[in-house]
Amino acid sequence: MLEAANGLEIGRDLTRANTLALPSVAERFWRARSEQDVMHGLRLANEHDWPLTVLGGGSNLLLPPHIAGLTLCPDLDGLSFRAAAGDRVDVEVGAGVVWHTLVEACVERELWGLENLALIPGLAGAAPIQNIGAYGVELGDVLEWVELIDRRDGRRRRLGRDECGLGYRDSVFKRELANRVVITRLGLGLSWRPRPRLDYGALDQRVPPSPSARDVFEAVCAIRREKLPDPVALPNAGSFFKNPVVSRQRADMLAAMHPDMPRYPQPNGDVKLAAAWLIEQCGLKSCRDGAFGVHDRQALVLVHFGGGTLDELLAFADRVAGAVRARFDIALEREPRQAGEPASG
């Protein structure tokens, strides 16, 4: 790796900077530790007309062998708490803070709101991109605002929650603002008042009556450690596919043929299905093809045994999705984005 005079790193190896351990080299790499750094990186990209890739913790991003243009890593720190009206506490966090460190800091202060989102890998700045969610809670339940720098004019803007277009693993940052903005800070609204959310999975059976935020946090960590592979030991990007959402009529038809099929009714009447169950029914749990496989405890997670490339991973994922389509006529949608991929939707 070379370091150019202006602090740009040339030819930075990112193989260890993505949890799938896909071999990848960034043509140019810029670590931004302040807003000014972000603005400087964006100015460089604009001046030279370089494509832009924003890289956080690399836990939800598919990296090609060569990333052209500028890869910008927003590494802004900062975490502050401010008591507001009633039982509310306003939290501000920099994009470079490790998400789990933020959750732990809130639980330590006995604040409620983030405990179900423990142990999600990655950095705070990436959390709004796919509106991270787990155990019945999504970022959108507590997000107040997002601060960002827009590549188009180099200016700082603040978007309120409603402007972020949050949905199931979706936001405006995957669509209209994809590859265009760098998130620098988030504002969250948490609470001193106990508000345990235990209605998902077996969480209610894993905590004592009237649990503290720490009880819930520890139960979530324990369940996740039992179910999910640690990317350090077995590289992966968490769920590779979104859970498909179908109309109630379609879900009823499928349930008539498969009475044990899990179904999660949505507020708008649609029904969310479990992609992991669909994959399992195709007999693909634990299957392996070359460098990639379906995890043996969680069929939604594709794992990398080493020596594979992005193209091989995408071909393997296509085979998994193809098997589900052939058996259930349901199209699985990929969850992690590919670096440089055009906006969805």
Ligand SMILES: Cc1cc2nc3c(=O)[nH]c(=O)nc-3n(C[C@H](O)[C@H](O)[C@H](O)COP(=O)(O)OP(=O)(O)OC[C@H]3O[C@@H](n4cnc5c(N)ncnc54)[C@H](O)[C@@H]3O)c2cc1C
């Ligand atoms: C084992 C495992 C378990 C997981 N469990 C969950 C889970 O329970 N729920 C869940 O929702 N996700 C889960 N994930 C996915 C992942 O952890 C989250 O999506 C996380 O928010 C990604 O953070 P990151 O910093 O690694 O982002 P990256 O992977 O680096 O980037 C993800 C996307 O966000 C963009 N991006 C990153 N930072 C910024 C920024 N500051 N400004 C603008 N764009 C940015 C990138 O360009 C990319 O498109 C899991 C992943 C793994 C490996």
